[in-house]
Amino acid sequence: MRRDAARNRERILDAAAAIVAAEGVGGLSMAEVAATAGVGVGTLYRRFGDRSGLAYALIDEREREFQAAFLDGPPPLGPGAEPRERVRAFLGALADRTVAQLDLLVMAETAGPYARFGGAYEAYRGHLAMLLGQVRPEGDASCLADALLAPLAAPLLARQVRDQGVPVGRVKAALDALVAGL
Amino acid sequence: MRRDAARNRERILDAAAAIVAAEGVGGLSMAEVAATAGVGVGTLYRRFGDRSGLAYALIDEREREFQAAFLDGPPPLGPGAEPRERVRAFLGALADRTVAQLDLLVMAETAGPYARFGGAYEAYRGHLAMLLGQVRPEGDASCLADALLAPLAAPLLARQVRDQGVPVGRVKAALDALVAGL
DNA sequence: GCATCAAACGGAATTGATTCCGCTTCTACG
DNA sequence: CGTAGAAGCGGAATCAATTCCGTTTGATGC
Incomplete structure (x- = not known):
């Protein structure tokens, strides 16, 4: 450059x-x-x-840390723990970082119809699908990954956590219940 | 008027x-x-x-039919079937009607940050939470309902079904797998 | 140092949603 | 019927994102 x-x-x-x-x-x-x-x-x-790209760029530093943590960091987020445990840790950590950057993410994800799938979405989906493939080799890891990521969309979390006063813990617990059944 | x-x-x-x-x-x-x-x-x-309201109004007729079907219609969508079966039928039917109206719904749901929660979202959530409460009385029906509705967001389905060529059946099957574990 | 030109720049123009507000038209009521 | 005023209307004005394109600038080879 x-x-x-x-x-x-x-x-x-x-x-x-x-x-x-x-x-x-x-x-x-x-x-x-x-x-x-x-x-x-x-x-x-x-x-x-575009607007969405600017918002993602503003988040980028913490984003790198988060990605490093689940790719390379210590268990249970990083390699070393049981796959199912890693899935739970990953979804929980993603929920936390989304809530931590809620405003910027709401903006980034709603800049356009597909803005949500910009940023690091593909990286999350790939990682989660890999883990789910280990938990349930006969399942459709790719669709399951999308399905488990969807409840962590920033606008939904904003509504739950901010507008309705639901604690993040409850959101994570609900996801845990879904993962537990796999 | x-x-x-x-x-x-x-x-x-x-x-x-x-x-x-x-x-x-x-x-x-x-x-x-x-x-x-x-x-x-x-x-x-x-x-x-606003734009979103106009889009929802355009969909309204089929929307009423859909709501009538899960509130009052014949099982398994309507009353009479086992709750878990009704949950699966409901999510499946919602997936179908979302795909059937994909363009308008993508528009409606992305008109603003919270446009997704306009339309009939509350009705869906209430219905699903009611059913989930019957399946799993000790669970957090409300959060689970949001979590199971999230994967049926129009922009996500558009990406999966239209852009990536995933058959709707696979999306439904992944949701079924999640529901089966509850 | 200097020429070249692809990369980068600035900001006016365009596009489209949404708001505002003074004017018009129903409808209810006497 | 006549009229008051609530409900509704039109469209200009506003506001913000995004595009376009003529101009400027940094890097590179001589």
Whole structure:
């Protein structure tokens, strides 16, 4: 990447983070980010594709940590534990990180019809399908993975946890009950 | 409702249906619907609230049939069958009707962050929670209902069924496997 | 140092949803 | 019938995302 492009990328992410800190995710409009960063809106789109891409980029650092944890980290999230245990740990950890970044994820996942499947969705699905294949070799690991990931969609969690006051623990427990039956 | 309002409601729905028939869901813009119906855009919003509300209204007729079927119709969808059997029938039927109306539902559910929970979502959740309470009285029926409904979100089904060529049957089978374990 | 050109830029223009508000039309009631 | 006012209406204005395209700039080879 050209040096000016890298510099602008940083400026944009800094500006976006500052706006989120100051006004919340609601204040994060493309025009305002561009103005604050001192670049044109075209530059935002060149760098991040769209609103959803910008939101995912803002989350990226913690995202890398999370991915590292389930790919390589200590059990039960990482390798070493029983597959079923890893599935539960993975879904629980994903629930936690989704709740931790709820606003940005709601924005990222609802930027367009398929925005939810951008970001790291494929990585999650692949990982989960791999584990489910070990738990239940005769099952349809790929569809099951989609089905178990779906309840962790940010807008649903937002409604449950924030609007209805359901504790995250209950959501995780319900998923555990489903996984236990496999 | 005033008579002129009812007439406009019909005109709008007719115009919207005609546009969908002619150009697909992609051509369904609020301005075009208003122009075709011969009303102002304000009238659309007064009647339907937003884009999502219009899409749900277009689906409404089949929707009533579906609701009547699981509330009052013959088993296994309606009363009379074992609760677990009814859960499976309900999820299967919901999957079918979602796929049958895929384009409109993708539009309706992605009009805004919480648009998915408009329409009949509460009715589905209540019904499913009631059945799950009979299957597993000690479980968290409410969270389980949300978790089992989530995999039937229109955008996810669109991706699986349309983009990836997964047969609906596989999606249903994966849900059955989850329900079987409860 | 300088020419070249692909990559990157900026910001006006476009597109489409949603809001606003002054005007019109029903309908109920006297 | 006449009229008050609630309900409804139209469409211009607003707001934000996204696209487009002419201009600028950094990297590379000489």
